[in-house]
Amino acid sequence: xxxxxxxxxxxxxxxxxxxxxxxxxxxxxxxxxxxxxxxxxxxxxxxxxxxxxxxxxxxxxxxxxxxxxxxxxxxxxxxxxxxxxxxxxxxxxxxxxxxxxxxxxxxxxxxxxxxxxxxxxxxxxxxxxxxxxxxxxxxxxxxxxxxxxxxxxxxxxxxxxxxxxxxxxxxxxxxxxxxxxxxxxxxxx
Numbered sequence: 001x002x003x004x005x006x007x008x009x010x011x012x013x014x015x016x017x018x019x020x021x022x023x024x025x026x027x028x029x030x031x032x033x034x035x036x037x038x039x040x041x042x043x044x045x046x047x048x049x050x051x052x053x054x055x056x057x058x059x060x061x062x063x064x065x066x067x068x069x070x071x072x073x074x075x076x077x078x079x080x081x082x083x084x085x086x087x088x089x090x091x092x093x094x095x096x097x098x099x100x101x102x103x104x105x106x107x108x109x110x111x112x113x114x115x116x117x118x119x120x121x122x123x124x125x126x127x128x129x130x131x132x133x134x135x136x137x138x139x140x141x142x143x144x145x146x147x148x149x150x151x152x153x154x155x156x157x158x159x160x161x162x163x164x165x166x167x168x169x170x171x172x173x174x175x176x177x178x179x180x181x182x183x184x185x186x187x188x189x
Contacts (some may be wrong), residue, residue, distance in 0.1 A: 010038030
């Protein structure tokens, strides 16, 4: 589930940016460039995971995942820098965007830091090491994805509103609440 959030984060973030683009056209443009880089990172992740099993032993699969994970992480670093830049551009009417940006940055940094936690259970447990690496990668990009969504919200939050609509954060809370209720109802069924 968390990996799905990580993969969909650039699209979710871009949707918020497009929906509230009138609030900050310049920063939104930079934010959309960041989301495009995030989508590229998601594609890299999908392709690397799908190609990991092609004619490799467990050690080769682990090396493949680690190498493409670093490439994906580099593209995500560009995404985070662009989103932080976009959030800081232009006028804000209140400082509510700052906690969003900081929380998104911390979440992304925590996800990125997981990449550097060594996972090696020894040569007699290569399969378990590979599985732990896959779980770690899912958690990494889930945390980064959550951070990316928060930073996209920071780009459009607390901007001068010309359209009279709710603040982006209020919409995000309603959507998150609806998704949480849907998840709970599906789990009960």
